[in-house]
Amino acid sequence: MNFRLLLLIFLIAISGIATAQNNDIKKQLNDIFSRIPGNENKDSLTKEAIREIFSTDVLDNDVVLKGLQHLLSDKSGAYNFMRDLNFKPKTFQTDSGGASLGFEYKYDNSWSKVKKTAKSLFIQDYSLSFNGNVAFKKKLNPNNFLESSFSYNGAFNWGGQPLDIDDATSDKIEELEDSILARRARKEPYMDLYKKVNSFITVSDQFYLGIKGKFTFESNQDFSKTQFAPGILLGFGAKGWNKNEALRHLNILDYPFAFIRLLTGTDDEFTVYGATFPSFLFGLDYVVPEKDSIRKALTGNEDPYSRLRFEIAFKTRVARIGKDVFNFSSNFRWYKELNASDAIKSNNLASSRFFVAAIESATGLFVSYTTGKLPFDRKNDQVYALGFKYDLGNTKDK
């Protein structure tokens, strides 16, 4: 590592010398060409000569070129670390007129790792980030804040695999699907072809476990004030794709909707969707309040606190009416602050529950119901809404 730093400094110094030498060569060439009688193109001849000199293979032995090529081809950890590190010397100036030299550093990097077996896939992402400002006179540092964080995302997926089929069956499926599209275009019955396709395909049930962790260490530059901010989320999901397995029948939330779909003719038979099995999330958040006037008034400060959370979400199809497909979606969230003060508890801010349910169509018709409160609300509200939504091109989700 030290050797590489020295090499880099050496290369920069050599580059400076080389630039100075280039200027010297240019001056001398200019001088030579100006002595040729009647020559008014000394500048262009000089440029041409320099281009010719520096395009020869002889310079491949040049120490700068060799050094740079070596650095670029080196994939060692030390080189990779240096490549992703941004280091900026700077001057800190305060309103009072004092000034100090110092530097700003920033490092961001992430790595992905995939582990695959016949039935599962595990994708992991690691991210590391450091950033901060350091002044050699710490009193003159207006941005006296260093942050180092490590985050981890792991998604373990098991199942969701179609049974192996051979190439001939794959061709047959594509052929049948082409026939479905052709029949649909001619407005001819096509459902029998869907059944034929499905007879070739069986997809196993799918399970998902996700882990997301972020651990941040914050401090001032002499580490006299420090703060550790952890956060962890665990997500669980399951999909009952296989008609012959019990999992999809455990999706009890979908039973009333399966009945509605049957009554409205949306589905030919009573079908509980394996795709709509609800998903869950458990988490521990580290909350740093910002401009939270209520909290400040109650506790006298805006100190960070830890909070547990739980969330469940469910969405399914209700019915197709004409060209409109109506979907039902709902979400329940629960939050609880750990070791909350009496003032927070007595004002009903220590925990909160929130529930929303809505029936919406792709064309914008909706009816919704919300109850409870999110962590920043003080009162429980119940709100019913019925209306029409029109997307005017809000780019938030784009």
Added chain:
Amino acid sequence: MAWTTDKRACKALYFSLQRANQIDLLTEFSEAGKLKMKDLLFFNAHASEELRRQEAIILSFRLNNEFVKIYKAKFEKDESEASAISQMSELMQKGDKKVEELCDTVDACYKFKDEQKKQ
């Protein structure tokens, strides 16, 4: 790339989404391309971003498995199972992205049989 029945990538996506109950069987191919992610069953606009991300990853896994095992798709140069799943799930978390845009991502990641034959 257009949303067209001339491309196996579009047809494979259409039928895979139907098999995964994301769009119903009565939705025509031409209508499906215009549907947005928020119209599909995996996307719950009322859930937190984390939970939506989870659902997008789950469906991306399944789509990847269907493309590779049923349609015998290969990966484009510089693409892999992990990069394809990551790109699909990234797009699927954006509620206003359309199925035809998801198809562009699928086409960029996978080489279906119609493309394999051209080579």
